[in-house]
Amino acid sequence: MTQIPKSTPRKVDQNTNGLDYSKYITHKMKTIPASGIRKYFDIAAGIEDVISLGVGEPDFVTPWHIREMCIHSLENGDTGYTSNYGLLELREEISKRYKRDYRLDYDPQKEILVTTGVSEALDISIRSITNPGDEIIVVQPTYVAYIPEIILSGGTPVIVKTCVENEFKVTPEELESKITPKTKAVVLNYPHNPTGAVMTRADYEKIAPIIEKHDLIVISDEVYECMTYDGAHTPFSDIDGMKERTILLNGFSKSYAMTGLRLGYILAPSELISAMMMIHQYCMLSAPITAQIGGIEALKNGEDEMKSMIREFNRRRVLIVDGFNRLGLDCFEPKGAFYTFPSIKSTGLTAEEFADKFFSDQHVITIPGTIFGESGAGHLRCAYATSKEDIKNALDRFEEFLKKL
């Protein structure tokens, strides 16, 4: 049995030189919760037979033709800053892609901003629209970055809960019930981390009138866009009347397995892009040029390999979802991203108890749903961005563990 620490207090650096650093750190910082997944990171270190279903990045390496283009660019000496907006050729390729796949027009000169990953895109989009006291609605279960980003921007996060009965979709009633005169924006994230839920065109069309009625902006984080398994993805900006109100975030991390290269982008009306550009030019200047050159190659020549990777994810999705259901862990059918969100309510354990005990006993890392908010209670987030052999092995270990309960 591996010992799991009981709780995860934020680590405070030991005061070694007589200075009280806490007085220098802002009050806001003290209200930011520590990321709950940190402890699993620490406990996994040094154990040999760990299978991790806790990873939020593809297990594929960036396709070689993209890496080769990055290497070539380094050999060529392309190591300078780029335009703050990003290389024009990259913006043009992004624009072409949205035109081709969704018939959406984004002007590469004014409506596209290349960022250092979607994380930066999220940061500057929230910062550029949030005044102190503004309420920003987030959907729970919530990707771990949204609430801290809103707090850091001086805004107030307001939670709309979703549940497995509604396939973790935002319903118009729930959304409208949380809107107040202070509401400024809604953050959407479909395909959804951590549940794998998607919103269809029809689902979006039900909430669009509410966005319009209350004059809101939508930040739509669509980084898992390419990983939509049943039916086609709908960008939120493709809904009638919503393009003017949408800050669409996307990137290369998931679709082209380029997580560490840090490359994302924002599609939005030019006035909003200009505002975000102001922050971007001072805090980031430009996204790394090597990654941008890789991004151009990915968009020009990467589709076949990307699609083959997604077909492989789809097969693993079937394997793991059916595996959980067979073991009696009810698993909602995720239609996007690479996460499953099985229920462990039948075991009588809380999500955190299950994840801790399961790791101690079987050395499989799963992430308790509660890390993504209360509405994740009774669920685990299990990523299938790992080999089929590991998924099968993990399912065997689940079976073994469940027998002992």
Next chain:
Amino acid sequence: MDKQTQDVLEILEQNAKATPEEISELTRIPPAEVLEMIRTLEAAGVIRSYKTIIDWDLVENPYVYAFVQLKVSLERGHGYQKIADRICKFTEVRSLRLLSGEDYDLEFIIKGKTMKDVAFFVADKIATLPQVQNTSTHFILKTYKEDGVIMEEREEYKRLPVSP
């Protein structure tokens, strides 16, 4: 090609030993149906054979392999087919291809126990064929990649065990 066929073929391409039950777990196609699909694909010649990639260098009696390139003169009415059919019949010949370009017309890979065996096979059996004008034999010293499989294992980059 429909999506289910593509799935079945891609799974078998990755692992020729995948059973109908295993394929079913990944596709939700019932095992009996998977078996039927595989039989149809075999009968249609889409699935040609199930191959094992072996690193012969790791076992005691390694074989030698060579590339042999041939310049041939063609016979009226037969094109390359007649000479190709003839070369294909030798079990020593592992693969045979027709090439574009000026220097050579055909290229095959030959397997033998020793370099001497291979050299004599080319000299006695191939170079003496009436259509063959000249040959060029290149012994393979090391195989780095075979049919998409990289032979030498490198230490993999380790992902972080947990990420958001």
